Amino acid sequence: MLQSKIAGHYSQAYDTQLHGIVIRVLEMCSLVKKQLDDALSAFIDGDRELAQRVVDTDRRVNTYEVDIDEHCIDILVRRQPAASDLRLVLTILKIINDIERIGDLAESIARHVLQESGERPNSAQINDIEEMGTRTRIMLRQALESFEKMDAADALDVLQQDKAIDNDYARILRHSLTYMLEDTRQIGRSMEIIWVARALERVGDHARNICQYSIFLSKGYNVTHSSDDEMKNIISGND
Template sequence: MCSKKFHFLGAPILESNTPVFNHHISSQFNENLQDVNNKFMLMGGLVEQQVANAIHALLDTDLDMALKVQMEDDAVNQLEREIDEALTLILARRQPAASDLRMVIAMSKANTDLERIGDEAAKIARIAQNLCEEGESPRGYMETRHIGSQVRIMMREALDAFARLDAEQAVHVMRADADIDREYSSAMRTLMTYMIEDPRHISRVMNVMWVLRSLERIGDHARNISEQIIYMVKGMDVRHTSVDKVQEQVQGKIQDE
C-alpha cells in the first residue's frame, strides 16, 4: 500500500495503491510498464524544474539560469523520444487491451504535453536571456510572477495526480486552468491599455505578453495531462467538456464503483 514514492522538486508523491504495474502474468510486461512510468515521472520532474527556473531567470535577470533552462530542453526531448519508443514497443509486443491500452494511450499523449511544456519554459528563458543581454530590468512583470506561481502549483498537482492515479485531483487541476485563463485574459487587457496609453513601453509590454502566453499554454498542457488521467483511470474521454460536467461524471463514476 503506497509503497513507491516519486519526487518532484523535493516533495514526495505517493503512488496510488492500485496495483497498476504488478497485475500481469508476464513479469516482463510489468517491468516494461514500470520502466516507462519511471521515465515519465523523471521527465515530469525535469519539466517542472524547467518552468520554475525559467520564471526565476526572468524575474531575477539571471543569465546563467536562462541558458541552463534552454540547455535542459535537450534532455527533455531525449526522454520524450525514449518514452515514445518504449510505448510503441509495448503496443507491438504486448498488444495490451482494456485498461492497459488506455494507460499506454494516455501516457503517450501526456508525454507530448510534457515536452511542449518544456518548449514553453525554453521560450520564457530566451526572453529572460534577451533581457539580460540588453541590460533590461524585469520591472513591470508582476503579472508574470502571480500567474507563474499559479501555473507551477497547477503543474505540480497534475503530476501528483498522475503519480497517484487520482481522478478527483485531476478535476481540481482542470478547474484551476479555467481560473488561469480568466486571469490571463484580464492581464492581457490591462497590458494592451497600458501599451496604447504609453507607446514608449511597447517593447517591454510585448515581452510580458509573450511570457504570459507561454504560461497560459503551460496551464493548458497541464489540463490536457489531467484529462488523460481521467481517461486512464475512469475510461472517460472528457476533452472539450466543461469542468462542472467532468466533475459530475467523475463523482458519479466513483459512487458507482
C-alpha cells in the same frame, strides 16, 4: 515516487517493461516542472546564467520523449496489451506530448531573458508575471500529482484552476495595452510581458490536458470534449 499508485497499476504480465516506462515518465515530469520553475525565476530575476541552464535542459526533455515514445510503440506492436495496460500506454503517449510542450514553453521564456538588451520590465509587470507564474506552477505540480496518484477527483479540482490562469492572462493583457497606449516607449517591454503571460496560459492548458488524461486513466472515459459537469458525473459514477 516509486511507490505511487500508477507504478502498481499495470498487470504482472507487463510488470518490468511498464514499470520502467512509468518511472521514465515521472522523471520527465519532474525535470520539466523544475525547468518551468527555473525559467520563471530567471525571468523575474533577470538571471541569464539560470536561463541558459533552462535552455540546455530542453535536449534532455526531448530525449525522454523520444525514448518513452519508442518503448510504448514497442509494447503496442509486440505485446498488444489490453484493458488497463492498454489504457496506461495510451495515456503515457498522450501525456508526454503535453509535458514536452511545457518544456518548450519554459525554454522560450528563458530565451527571452537571454535576448534582453534594453531596460527590463517594470516592477508592476514583473509582479504580474510572478503572480501568474506561481498560480501556473501550482496547477502543473498538482496536475502531475493527480496523474501519479491516478486520482480523478483531484484531477477535476485541478483542471478547474485553468480559469483563474486565463483571467490572469486577460488582466496582464489589459495592463500591457494600457502601458503601450500611454507611452510608446513601453511597447517592447509590454510585448515581452504579453508573450510570457501567453506562454504561462498555454502551460495551464497543457496542465488541464494532463488532468483529463488522469481521468481517462482512472475511469476509462475520454473526457477531452466533456464539460466540467459531465466530468463530475463520470467521476461520481452517475454517467
